[in-house]
Amino acid sequence: MAHVAKWKYKEVEEVAEILRKYPVVGVASIFKIPAPQLQSIRSELKEHLLIRVVKNNLIRLALEKAAADKKGIEKLEDLIDGPTAIVASDLNPFQLYRIVMQKKSPAPAKAGDIAPHDIVVKEGPTSFKPGPIVGDFQRAGIPAAIDKGKIVIRKTTTVAKKGDKISHELALALSKLEIYPFEVGLDIKGLWEDGILFTPDALSVDIDKLRADVATAASSAMNLAINIGYLTPETVPILLSKAHMEALAVALYAAVPEKEVIAVLLSRAHGQMLALASLAPDVLDEELKSLMGEVSMSASEAEAPEEAEEKKEEEEAPSEEEALSGLGALFG
Structure with a gap:
């Protein structure tokens, strides 16, 4: 039986402990990342991300050990290909993926490289x-x-x-x-959280667009619920207010003498009475004539300021004789 170095046992146990400790763990390719850039990524993301570069066979052994405590984590083994690092974080998978992607930088092509896109x-x-x-x-x-x-x-x-x-x-x-x-940077191959394996096609969502879509869906759902009268804690206050306004409109239209509309009904009846009285002034009694007089006086008072302003403008304008004499003085 081949001798296995003690450091390998220790390495496997340390990686397995990382996998057990963090809620989000995964594997990332470090292919073609220069050592200085990898160190820079580690430094910049140290608050959110732990990166551990380990031999692939040791990563597989650590995943198998951690699988006893975290169901499904061994699925990450299928994503190991080429130089690989273990990544671990307390951020959710989508936040972590977005932060890592933002740290990538453009890199030139070299002879023999395979084009990543057209x-x-x-x-x-x-x-x-x-x-x-x-x-x-x-x-x-x-x-x-x-x-x-x-x-x-x-x-x-x-x-x-x-x-x-x-x-x-x-x-x-x-x-x-x-x-x-x-692009040079960590290439996340997969992230595990709560028994679910997230691959890049699921992680590369547009967060801003997703938020906008959720807000639009919520608004549309609220409108639908209001229109069909669907009762929820969010819709009940709006539906009650809507019903109250509709009830007031019906009461006004049907002239129902309820306390909330009686003042409006009386005011409307009073206005209709005055309009009718103005059509037959000869048959009015003294009380109605007095009331009509008050209405006419109020209207006259409202017109008086306008008439006074017009009269003032007429008085200020020079007469034709004054204008001619002024011209004569100007030309001698």
Whole structure:
């Protein structure tokens, strides 16, 4: 039986303890991350994230040990491929994934890399002056030409499809054009929480859009509940207020003498009586004539300020004779 170094047992137990301790754990690829950048990521995220780089076979052993306490955590084994690190956090999986993604930075392509997506070079001028670089671009499949003393890209071109192998010539040309198709940073392969394994396709949601969608759904649900009279703690106060206003409207329309509408009904009846009385002034008794007189006086008082203002303007305007004499004095 092969001898197993004691440090490996210790390493497995330490990683298993991390997996047991944190509510959210996962595995992340560290492929092509330079050591200084990995250290920088560790430093920047130390408040939210623990990163432990371990050999893959030791990670698998630690996952199997932790599975006794955390059901389903062993599913992370299927996501281990290439250089891998254990990640652990007290943030929820979606917050953690978003923070890690924000720390990624653009990186240039190298010969032999596989294109992560379609790589497109857009039409337009470049900053390069005419020279041998035109041939370099053309050998990379980029339609370059010289126009007005500058190298230009004649048309937008897809120089590599997703999954294509990037040639040496294309890698150099893309770097010169400052097109960086790769991102360097932790690549989360999966996160586990409460027995659920979250993969990147589930984690890469637009949080702002999700919030807006939830708010829209809540508003639509409230409107529907109000319109169909569905009773909930949120809708009851609104439905009672709506019913009260509708009852008042019916009472006014049907002239129901309830205490909440009687004042409005009396005021409306009084106005209708005065309107009718104004149509037959010769048959009014003394009381109605007096009442009509008060209404007329109120109307006259309201018009008086306007008439006074008009009269004042007329008095201030010069007469025709005054205007002519003024002209005569002006011209001698």
